[in-house]
Amino acid sequence: MKDVVLLSGNEAIARGAFEADVRVAAGYPGTPSTEILENIVQYSSIYAEWAPNEKVAFEVALGAAYGGARALAAMKHVGVNVASDPLLTASYTGVNAGFVLVSADDPGMHSSQNEQDNRHYARFAKIPMFEPSDSQEAKDFTVRAFEVSEEYDTPVLLRTTTRVNHGKSVVRLSKPKVNTRGRFERNFCKYVMVPAHGIKRHAVVEERLIRLRDLSNSIDLNFIEWGDSSIGIITSGVSYQYVKEVLPEASVLKLGMTYPLPDKLIRNFAGKVKTLYVVEELDPFLEDQIRALGISVIGKDRFPRIGELNPTLVAMGLGVEIPKQEAETVPVPPRPPTLCAGCPHRGFFYVLRKLGAIVTGDIGCYTLSVLPPLETMDTCVCMGASIGNALGIKRAMPQDDSRPVVAVIGDSTFVHAGIPGLIDAIYNGTAITVCILDNHTTAMTGGQNHPASGKTLRGEDAPRLDLVALVRAVGVEDVYIVDPYDLASLEAALRDAIQAGKPSVVITNRPCLLIDRKIKRKAVAVNLEACTGCGLCFKLGCPAIESIRADGNRRKAKINADLCSGCEVCIQICRSAAIQCEKE
Amino acid sequence: MSNNTMNIRLAGVGGQGILVASEILCDVLLASGLDVKKTEVHGMAQRGGTVISDVRFGPKVYSPIVPEGKVDILLAFEQMEALRYLHSLKPGGTVIVNEQRIFPSSVALGKIDYPAEIEKYLMTVAANVISINALALAKKAGSVKAVNVCLLGALATCLNIKEPIWEAVITEKFKGRNLDANLRAFELGREASLTRDLKLGVVIPK
Numbered sequence: 001m002k003d004v005v006l007l008s009g010n011e012a013i014a015r016g017a018f019e020a021d022v023r024v025a026a027g028y029p030g031t032p033s034t035e036i037l038e039n040i041v042q043y044s045s046i047y048a049e050w051a052p053n054e055k056v057a058f059e060v061a062l063g064a065a066y067g068g069a070r071a072l073a074a075m076k077h078v079g080v081n082v083a084s085d086p087l088l089t090a091s092y093t094g095v096n097a098g099f100v101l102v103s104a105d106d107p108g109m110h111s112s113q114n115e116q117d118n119r120h121y122a123r124f125a126k127i128p129m130f131e132p133s134d135s136q137e138a139k140d141f142t143v144r145a146f147e148v149s150e151e152y153d154t155p156v157l158l159r160t161t162t163r164v165n166h167g168k169s170v171v172r173l174s175k176p177k178v179n180t181r182g183r184f185e186r187n188f189c190k191y192v193m194v195p196a197h198g199i200k201r202h203a204v205v206e207e208r209l210i211r212l213r214d215l216s217n218s219i220d221l222n223f224i225e226w227g228d229s230s231i232g233i234i235t236s237g238v239s240y241q242y243v244k245e246v247l248p249e250a251s252v253l254k255l256g257m258t259y260p261l262p263d264k265l266i267r268n269f270a271g272k273v274k275t276l277y278v279v280e281e282l283d284p285f286l287e288d289q290i291r292a293l294g295i296s297v298i299g300k301d302r303f304p305r306i307g308e309l310n311p312t313l314v315a316m317g318l319g320v321e322i323p324k325q326e327a328e329t330v331p332v333p334p335r336p337p338t339l340c341a342g343c344p345h346r347g348f349f350y351v352l353r354k355l356g357a358i359v360t361g362d363i364g365c366y367t368l369s370v371l372p373p374l375e376t377m378d379t380c381v382c383m384g385a386s387i388g389n390a391l392g393i394k395r396a397m398p399q400d401d402s403r404p405v406v407a408v409i410g411d412s413t414f415v416h417a418g419i420p421g422l423i424d425a426i427y428n429g430t431a432i433t434v435c436i437l438d439n440h441t442t443a444m445t446g447g448q449n450h451p452a453s454g455k456t457l458r459g460e461d462a463p464r465l466d467l468v469a470l471v472r473a474v475g476v477e478d479v480y481i482v483d484p485y486d487l488a489s490l491e492a493a494l495r496d497a498i499q500a501g502k503p504s505v506v507i508t509n510r511p512c513l514l515i516d517r518k519i520k521r522k523a524v525a526v527n528l529e530a531c532t533g534c535g536l537c538f539k540l541g542c543p544a545i546e547s548i549r550a551d552g553n554r555r556k557a558k559i560n561a562d563l564c565s566g567c568e569v570c571i572q573i574c575r576s577a578a579i580q581c582e583k584e
Numbered sequence: 585m586s587n588n589t590m591n592i593r594l595a596g597v598g599g600q601g602i603l604v605a606s607e608i609l610c611d612v613l614l615a616s617g618l619d620v621k622k623t624e625v626h627g628m629a630q631r632g633g634t635v636i637s638d639v640r641f642g643p644k645v646y647s648p649i650v651p652e653g654k655v656d657i658l659l660a661f662e663q664m665e666a667l668r669y670l671h672s673l674k675p676g677g678t679v680i681v682n683e684q685r686i687f688p689s690s691v692a693l694g695k696i697d698y699p700a701e702i703e704k705y706l707m708t709v710a711a712n713v714i715s716i717n718a719l720a721l722a723k724k725a726g727s728v729k730a731v732n733v734c735l736l737g738a739l740a741t742c743l744n745i746k747e748p749i750w751e752a753v754i755t756e757k758f759k760g761r762n763l764d765a766n767l768r769a770f771e772l773g774r775e776a777s778l779t780r781d782l783k784l785g786v787v788i789p790k
Contacts, residue, residue, distance in 0.1 A: 004614075005614075006610050006611060006614050006620060006622075110625060134621070134648075163623060163648060163649070166623065166624060167621060167622065167623040167624075167648040168607075168610055168620070168621065168622040168623075169619075169620065169621045169622075169645075169648070170614065170619060170620060238648070241646045241647045241648065242646070242647050242649075244646040244647075245646040245647040245651065246651075310647070310649045310651070311647045311649060311650075311651035311652075312651055312652040315651070322651075322652065322653075323653060329670075329671045330667060330670070330699070330705070332664055332667050332668045332699060333664070333688055333690050333691055333696045333698070333699070334688065334690070335597065335632070335633055335634045335664075335665075335688040336633060336688070336689065337598075337632055337633035338632045338633075338689055340632070372689075373693075538693050541689060543632055543689065543692065545692070546687060546692040546693075547692060547693050547694035555694050
């Protein structure tokens, strides 16, 4: 490999883990964190796995660190919510070998259900936090995080954002340093958090935080770039890059370690500049703490707390003039994401829509069913919430409301956080229908394996979690296996499941087309003479079905053969038998 | 704002190979000894949404995102996407556009019309417009998937980077028959745009 390469932040974190001699890495896929583990797996010295969810991933990595091996857990910002239970106590136990939690936040919500700022987790858990601003720093900070973790006996939060995770920039590679592996040493007072032990460890945590503050004041990741002293800017992460782009002549305090904040360094800097700005994305995390030091700053009154920053927004906030654009904006039709042509979810939602059910949804490709024309999803909160929400809606229903309540959840999401909800349905006897849309992969993040897909992160064969047996073991008596491409039997099964009057489960059985490309069949075509232009097939929202102007300027359907995957769902809904298989 | 950074924005539709193209471009620029940064917005675009990737290069690049109105070259993989990001072009900027049209759902269903006379409008705004039929050229080269590399061939005519560097990076990226098709697509894209009467105003900053 060359010494100077272009890496994404995620590739750089994986490289950093390798250079730091990490031995165990675990995670659950989620944009923008997914590629960290997908790249770590190329280093044979690291055992890497997809865990069923982020809490398990965190606990696997933490256990490895207890066992004396450097370990990393990677997840997206909302994944840390799932892992937060062990996180807040891991702060008390500390580690044995280095332990780093990577939180990939998504300002701008490119692919997330909320925009939370996970810097608060460092403060909440009282652990140190590093925030890289490009790929070089992503790699270097990963290595440093392991060193600090061991020196201070603490988990370390490496907090990134989409722009760092998915941006590419130049990285100088180093040779990996071999680290001596420890072994697990029994220490009840440190690792067994019964109240009597925990109360003593809390004191250790508070004392550690004071020492970490001293480190933050002296560490070379926090530094001042002196320039014009009339403007001083405190910034971190990718915001630093925007500041340097917009105002290269200003004095900048660049923070790489952002928790605990370097109070002395900040006071020193603030005392030497005339006007002090804080430029940070999302919450006023630095700003509030700096104000608490008694220092007045300009911050969120000038920079938005919603969405991503960019050079233009930073320029506006700093009062830097932006040259006026010459090109005028013209209206362009939007291009929203859609279920792929031939996606097995499409027929399922088309049929479900006909039943007039209240549909609680979940996180995955199928969430796109909320968009026109399918519009068949009434709630979407977080992984696994479809089932819990369905239970609550069912229990709250007035007697005169007879709508069925149906939860839809993907296979990966069901394994992640759906199983306890289903157990609740059985335990408390709540008559909802849970539909597990099993496409054999974690589709929305690009097709990662999971316990029910039959493959590991390394692509090796694994026992395939038997969803039917699992659902039965939990106590569901009415289980329907359906082919989502066969609309008639799908509808019959859904109606039966809904009318069961007790908890029921419907499982679909077609794989994601993007994962299993071999299954593309012959495209179908429209016989324009038979097409009445009724427009029913447009209700599927299939990208392969296009509207054309036929004789008398009527709109008729045409199938784009380049896009059609031959699922034949549209054939089944055409009333005039105008859509046909292409004959050889 | 710093002026010695060059900005290229690649825009198109999920599935057109935009991210692979921007990776190839970045590797070519890195091999030319420049500081390079790239970023992309693809959200859930694997499902047919709009995709953009910004590539910035020069002696030292800070922000990975191109500031508003600072794009030197807009490389559009689809006509309507050229229109969508035209506002980001700097005065005197170049648009390279693939003549291919991909309908979003609202257009496919006949609810909205696909914008008319896009090329004409581009000409009124951009200083240079190179319009090529990359899909036809890619098919001619032997792979419909080589649209992206065909467009890179057109882009290459605007950058003073030696052809062997492009060839080396493309060779590293593809294998076998795919490689032949992509090398051919690159060449066809280059030839098609060289036949245009074009002011080559873009040079690599030192």
